Amino acid sequence: MDVRLGGETGGRCEQLSSLALRCAERLRVPFRDFYRELIIPILYEGRTVPKGRGLPMNSTVDGMLESAELWVRAMNTVMARSDLRRATLLPWRDTFAPRALAKRFRAWCPQCLHDFLTDGAIVYEPLAWRVAEVAVCPHHRVLLEFECPFCGRGRQPSFGAYTRVGCCRRCGKWLGRDVAPQVSMSDEDQEMFCARSVEEILALSDVEHEVNPIASDIAVRAIRDVFYDGSSAQMARALGVLPSQIVHFAAGTFPAPLHLFVRASYTTGATMEQMFLTNDFDGESPVKKEYEYEIRRSVPQRVQMSRDLVERLGEALEGDGSKSIQHIADSLHITATTVWRRERELATRLARQHAAYAVKERxxxxxxxxxxxxxxxxxxxxxxxxxxxxxxxxxxxxxxxxxxxxxxxxxxxxxxxxxxxxxxxxxxxxxxxxxxxx
Ligand SMILES: [Zn+2]
Ligand SMILES: [Zn+2]
The missing domain is CATH 1.10.10 (Arc Repressor Mutant, subunit A)
Structure with missing residues (x-):
């Protein structure tokens, strides 16, 4: 299919879900039909499609988990390409902790969208907007938006039946517009630095051939040994994490989160290319900057449970109604009462769906x-x-x-x-x- 990937090279690569939306637009069909006719047969190759299988509402299409793998395969086939991993976070699977790496819902820079349109360039949604740590647009010094200014609705999924790229998933209005930059935002701001770093990272994987970024534990050990005299405690202090976490990251017990590397880059001056591709820090005399980072512990169990709960309920709602509230509760080792208390709205919807299913099933x-x-x-x-x-x-x-x-x-x-x-x-x-x- 003759649709070009937006922003090839330079860290502004398009996210895969955006590309899928544009393919549907090129074919002049609603996204729903594109998904049903072209994507589903590949996603469920050789397996029966579960009944009532709706549009995928999750965001992991652009992430680094299984659904990203499946979508890359489907989109590569549909577009006769082989390089669409670059439109997801998959190339970084061994490097960054997957948890909370991708945003679950959309965010966008209204000025970028506006500029894409007025410049006559490809109108698309860059992968960087999908990265959870990215809160600002470094090109326009504005906060990314995640609520539609017209209908006020946020928590926007990647796809809807009639979704168009750059438009609200709820009311359908075009989201690009001229906005005033926030003058208070300086180049030295952590948010700005982080957003630029993410583009620097994505530029490394935004290439036609396969890249193999350095694995997390190796990258952490190199930074620790080169810049912190091999001391996990020193590195932890400088980057605002617990020493035990550095020990685990360096040992490869679990991959380090993206923000650790961003902080390391800020304080040591090491580039993303040095950390993830070359590990060559020779000849560097980095000016070490200091910054009082607040300590980030791993996500508290309670918060993680809430996320898991919302995810499970969302999945169940996309399904055929066979899952009950009790079923969800059991799968998370909590009581049904807790499910009701935490997520009343989703639980109500699921209970209704399950009741209808139960009658039919009976x-x-x-x-x-x-x-x-x-x-x-x-x-x-x-x-x-x-x-x-x-x-x-x-x-x-x-x-x-x-x-x-x-x-x-x-x-x-x-x-x-x-x-x-x-x-x-x-x-x-x-x-x-x-x-x-x-
Ligand atoms: Zn922008
Ligand atoms: Zn809207």
Whole structure:
């Protein structure tokens, strides 16, 4: 498909979800149809598509987890390319801790969108906006926006049925506009430095060939040894983390978060290329800057649980309704009451969806029971036997389920159908059956 990837080279690469939206626009179809016709067959290759599978509402399409892998494969196929990993954070999988690396919801710079449009350039949404640590646009010195100025709605997913690139996912309005830069924002601001660093990082992976950035533990050890005399404690103090965390990052117990490297770059002057591609710090006499970083511990368990809960509820809502609140609670080892207390709105929606599913499922099971009974009786008739009610019930999967009166009448009717006898001729209390039927 003849759609160019936005911002190739220079760290301003397009995010994969934005590219997908533009492909749908090029084909002049709603995004929903593009997803159904072209993406789903590849995502679910050889597997049955779960019923009621809606549009993917999560943001990890541009991240570094499994759904990013699947989407890269799908989009590479659709576009006959092989390099679309660069439009996600996948190249950085061994380098940065995946947790909270990508924003779950959209953020955008209204001025960038406005400029793309007025310059006649490709209008797209850069991958950098998807990185959780990025809060400002370094090109325009404005805060990224995440709520639509027209309808006021935030928490915007990557996709909607009729979504267009650069537009609100809720009201559909164009989000680009002229905004005044925030003069208070200086180049030395941590937020500005961080946003520029992320673009510097993305420029390294925004290449046609496969890149292999240096793995997290190796990068951390190099920084510690070159700039902090091999001391985890010194490095921890300078970068505002706990010494034990540096020990673990250096040992490779878990990958270090992106912000650790950004802070390291700020205080040591090492470039992203040095940290992640060359590890060559020779000849550097970095001016070490100091900055009072607030200590970031790992995400408190409570906060992580809330995130997981929202995620699970979201997934369940995209599904066929088979998951109940209890099911979600069990999967997180919490009580259903906690689910209700924490996420009342989502829980209410899921409860409704599950109730509708349960009614249908109950009916399906009843129909199944009825046809089991008929099939079983036909088999019995062919063998010349007539089983009793309890036996029929057990053979047909009714034991311990459904109301007895209902089952009794189903069995009576099925016997009449199969054996052609008047129902009253059967003794319902007869558990041994009626013996041989000629
Ligand atoms: Zn901008
Ligand atoms: Zn809106």
């Amino acid at each position: 009916q399906r099971q009843k129909d199944q029971y009825r046809s089991n009974v008929v099939a079983f009786l036909i088999a019995c008739r062919d063998q010349g036997v007539s089983p009793g009610r309890r036996r029929i019930d057990e053979e047909c999967g009714g034991a311990g389920r459904f109301a007895s009166d209902w089952k009794r009448s189903v069995i009576r009717q099925a016997r009449a159908e199969v054996f052609g006898l008047f129902p009253d001729a059967w003794d319902d209390t007869d558990e041994a059956g009626l013996g041989q039927v000629s």
